[in-house]
Amino acid sequence: MFKKISLYILMTLAALSMIIPLLWMVSTSLKNNQLVFQMPPRMIPEDPTLDSYHKLFDLFPMMRMLMNSILVSIVITGGQIATSLMAAYAFARMSFKGKDAVFLVFLATMMVPFQVTIIPLFVLMRSFGWLNSYPGLTVPLLHTAFGVFLLRQALMTIPHELEESAFMDGANHWQVFSRIIAPLTKASVATLLVLSFMASWNSFLWPLIVTRSDDMMTLPVGLSVLRGRYETKWNMVMAGGVISIIPIVVVFLFSQKHFIQGISRSGIKN
Amino acid sequence: MIVGESRTKHSLWVLFFLLPASAGLILFTVLPIVSSFILSLFSWDLLGIPEFVLLENFKRLSGDQKFWKSLVHTLSFVGGYIPAVLVTGLLTALLMNSKIKGRGAFRTAFFIPVVTSWIAVALLWTWLFNPKFGLINYILALVGINGPAWLYDPKWAMTAVIITSVWKDTGYVMMLFLAGLQDIPASLLEAASIDGASGIKRFTAVTLPLLSPTTFFILVISLINSFQVFDQVWVMTGGGPSGATSVLVEQIYKNAFRYNNMGYASAISLILFLIILIITVLQSRVQKLWVHYV
Numbered sequence: 001m002f003k004k005i006s007l008y009i010l011m012t013l014a015a016l017s018m019i020i021p022l023l024w025m026v027s028t029s030l031k032n033n034q035l036v037f038q039m040p041p042r043m044i045p046e047d048p049t050l051d052s053y054h055k056l057f058d059l060f061p062m063m064r065m066l067m068n069s070i071l072v073s074i075v076i077t078g079g080q081i082a083t084s085l086m087a088a089y090a091f092a093r094m095s096f097k098g099k100d101a102v103f104l105v106f107l108a109t110m111m112v113p114f115q116v117t118i119i120p121l122f123v124l125m126r127s128f129g130w131l132n133s134y135p136g137l138t139v140p141l142l143h144t145a146f147g148v149f150l151l152r153q154a155l156m157t158i159p160h161e162l163e164e165s166a167f168m169d170g171a172n173h174w175q176v177f178s179r180i181i182a183p184l185t186k187a188s189v190a191t192l193l194v195l196s197f198m199a200s201w202n203s204f205l206w207p208l209i210v211t212r213s214d215d216m217m218t219l220p221v222g223l224s225v226l227r228g229r230y231e232t233k234w235n236m237v238m239a240g241g242v243i244s245i246i247p248i249v250v251v252f253l254f255s256q257k258h259f260i261q262g263i264s265r266s267g268i269k270n
Numbered sequence: 271m272i273v274g275e276s277r278t279k280h281s282l283w284v285l286f287f288l289l290p291a292s293a294g295l296i297l298f299t300v301l302p303i304v305s306s307f308i309l310s311l312f313s314w315d316l317l318g319i320p321e322f323v324l325l326e327n328f329k330r331l332s333g334d335q336k337f338w339k340s341l342v343h344t345l346s347f348v349g350g351y352i353p354a355v356l357v358t359g360l361l362t363a364l365l366m367n368s369k370i371k372g373r374g375a376f377r378t379a380f381f382i383p384v385v386t387s388w389i390a391v392a393l394l395w396t397w398l399f400n401p402k403f404g405l406i407n408y409i410l411a412l413v414g415i416n417g418p419a420w421l422y423d424p425k426w427a428m429t430a431v432i433i434t435s436v437w438k439d440t441g442y443v444m445m446l447f448l449a450g451l452q453d454i455p456a457s458l459l460e461a462a463s464i465d466g467a468s469g470i471k472r473f474t475a476v477t478l479p480l481l482s483p484t485t486f487f488i489l490v491i492s493l494i495n496s497f498q499v500f501d502q503v504w505v506m507t508g509g510g511p512s513g514a515t516s517v518l519v520e521q522i523y524k525n526a527f528r529y530n531n532m533g534y535a536s537a538i539s540l541i542l543f544l545i546i547l548i549i550t551v552l553q554s555r556v557q558k559l560w561v562h563y564v
Contacts, residue, residue, distance in 0.1 A: 004370065011365050011372070015379040021437070022382060024405055025394045037403050087291035096284045102292070109299050113498055113546055115519050116539045119526050120305035121298060123316075143294030173283045202387035204501045205519075209527060220389040224505050227393055234397050241390040245382075252385045256378070259385065260445055 022245075029053070029239035036235050052235035056243070060229075060236075061214045065222035066243065068137075069201060072218055075138045076200040081192055084147030085185070089177050091148065092155035093163070103152075106145040115205070122209055132212040141200065147192050154188035155181060191262040194255055201248050219244045306543075309536040316530045327537035337538060339513060340521040343428065347517060348496045350432040355492060356485070358436055359443025366444065367451045380441030388438070388501035395434040396421060396506050424514035427507050431515055434502055443488055450484025451477070490553045497545055518542050 023043065028036060030048040056062045090096070091103055121140055122131075130136035162184075163176045171179075182189075204220045211217045217225065223240045230236050252259050310327055314320035331337050362380060366373055383391060398405050399420040407417030418426040454477060462472045500519035503509060509516040509524070518538065526535035 007365065007368055007370055008372075011370070011376055014362055014365065015376050018379045018383060018437075018441070021394055021398060021405075024398065025390075028397065039403065039408070041403070041405060041408055083291040083294060086287045090284055090287035094280075094284055094287070096281070102288070105300070106291075106295065109295060109303070111546070111550055112299075112303050113494075113539075113542055115498060115500075115522055116306050116543045117299060117302035118522075119532055119536050119539065120302035120309060122526070123305075123532070124298075124302065126316075140294075140298040143291045143298070145295065145299070148291055173287070177287070198385055202385075202389075204387070204389055204504075205523075208504075209523075220387050220501075223387075223389045223393060227396075227505065234400075234403075237393055238397065241393050244390050245386050248385050248387070249382055252381065253378070256381070260377075260381070263384070263442060263445060 025238045025241055025245075028235055029242050031235050033233070033235065036233075052233070052239040053243075055233075056226075056236050056239050060222075060226060060240075061217075062222070062240065062243065064215055065217050065219050068217065069219040069244075070247075072134070072137050072207075073197055073200040075134075076141050077193060077196040079138070079142030080144045080147050080196045081189055083143045084151050084192065085182060085189065086177070087148045088151035088155050089173075089181060091152045093158075093177075093181065094173075106148050110145045110149070118205065118209060121206075125210055131210060132216045134216075136210045137207060137216070137218070141206070144192075144196065147196065150192055151185060151188055154185045158184055187258075190255065190258045194251065194258045195262045197251065198248060198259070306536045306539055309533050310540050312533040314532045316532055320533070323533070327534050330534065331537055331541070336513070336516065337521060340516045340518050341541075343515060344497060344499065344517045346428055347432060347435075347499050348493065350429070351435050351496050351499075352489070352492050354432065354436045355439050355443050356488065358440040359488070360447050360485075362440060362444040363447035363451055366448055377441075377445075380444055382441075383438045384441040384445075386438070389505055391438050392434065392502040392505035395430070395437070395502075399430050399506075421507050422511055424511050427511060427514045431499075431502055431506055434506065435496075435499070438502075439492075443492070446488050446491075447481070447484060450481050453484075454480045486553075486557060490549065493549050494546055497542065497549075 027043055027045055029052055030050070031038075031045045032047065032049055032051055035042075035045060035047065087106075091099065125131050125136045125140070128135070130139070158181060163171075163180055166176050166180055202220060203218075204224075207218045207221045208224070211221055214222070214225070219240075223237070223244060226240050227237050309320075311322060311324055312320040313323045313326065366376060399407075401407055401417065401419040401422060404417075404420075406420070410417040420426050420430045458476055458480070459472055462476050467475060498519055499517050500523070503515050503517055503520055504523075507515045509520045519542065522535050522538045522542070525531045525538060
């Protein structure tokens with residue numbers, strides 16, 4: 001009994017250390033300019049107001065940045081799933097010369113940190129005229145070696161009898177891929193979906209490099225600019241934080257299983 | 271190959287499925303990696319014609335105080351962050367592994383920071399660490415401690431960055447440990463307790479050794495991730511105050527996109543690559559030596 005109670009106390013304390021900072025973020029965002037600096041600080045604002053949210057959308061291109069983030073994340077996630085699923089089909093269900101060697105190249109690139117590629121990638125985007133543009137934000141990221149690896153594993157477990165009879169009936173590879181194989185990989189695709197979405201929603205370094213003007217920035221880059229521009233307006237900065245967290249937390253709450261599975265499997269985070 | 275399908279047709283199908291991912295990989299990953307090596311041998315300010323300088327960039331690196339400092343700071347981040355996050359991750363995983371109610375909510379609480387962007391987390395903690403109005407120094411003052419200026423104090427800035435990082439990643443490490451803990455056969459722990467082993471003894475003699483493959487995996491992943499530390503540093507301190515939190519990736523970024531030293535920045539990025547390569551190679555060597563498998 002004593003042991004159980006102390007376990008509960010420990011658990012509550014640990015959970016509070018996670019929750020209090022997040023609540024503090026929400027609380028600050030609901031305070032006016034004076035109450036933000038009130039001492040002693042109050043967790044529940046005296047006079048809660050959505051003022052800083054209004055200001056954020058009026059004085060700062062928050063809506064545009066939110067839309068940019070949504071658009072960029074959806075394009076990258078969709079692209080990564082499509083390209084990975086197709087490549088995984090070739091690697092898992094087709095035979096061809098040099099298959100192992102090509103797959104090894106995919107695997108090898110996973111060991112190279114992204115930061116090694118950013119300078120030449122920036123130069124390439126510049127020569128394409130893609131700096132500060134949607135293609136620049138998305139096109140270099142439409143493929144993922146990890147996704148190919150993950151989906152190849154899933155595709156290899158599907159028994160061959162399934163497609164053999166379809167081929168007998170005269171189906172071609174695209175029909176087998178889109179009607180038989182792809183629908184059987186829903187669980188793994190869902191894992192890749194949440195991982196890709198989370199990574200692109202939260203990604204910072206590449207959008208920071210490739211965007212210049214406010215109207216092309218994604219939320220994380222926008223938030224870092226916001227902080228520079230409204231240095232002492234902590235209520236506005238925290239409101240921006242809350243807005244950037246809500247979509248990803250909602251996605252997380254509805255697909256916890258896939259998140260946790262995906263993250264534990266990949267060792268990949270932001 | 272499908273029966274009756276011609277060789278050419280089969281090759282075309284292979285190409286069709288492979289091309290989208292491969293084209294992206296070649297153009298936007300492989301080519302840039304190769305270019306990084308080439309670029310590191312040039313001096314280039316983005317405007318003029320790149321000038322071939324052979325190993326001049328690396329020579330310059332060896333004498334660059336800023337580079338060495340950033341390497342030392344990266345190491346101090348790694349050295350502070352890794353042990354701390356392994357301990358908090360393991361402790362919370364052990365809590366989660368005990369059979370008590372409310373574990374779902376607990377897990378969610380720890381996982382929200384994991385799915386949140388680094389930028390939101392870094393901004394939140396910059397505010398929490400505010401010397402005058404921040405929650406942390408307020409709480410410290412309640413127990414009679416005069417808190418430091420944190421991000422404004424060269425002595426404390428890196429500690430603040432480490433605390434923030436541990437807070438964000440604990441849930442992640444917890445989930446990895448939890449998966450490992452759940453793989454430990456309950457029968458082994460029962461056998462140990464029948465033999466009269468105490469809770470602590472069971473933990474050190476059964477749980478920890480059997481957890482070593484998981485621990486090792488987490489260690490390697492965290493090492494690789496933490497050498498690439500950037501987002502939180504960039505938002506919280508920008509590398510300051512007076513360079514106290516300057517790290518490798520921050521040096522790459524500044525040299526490339528602030529000072530337009532593309533070749534020199536590429537050379538630094540190759541050092542990062544080398545470090546991660548060494549970790550990867552050591553991993554496969556060390557794994558054989560001390561990891562216990564069931």
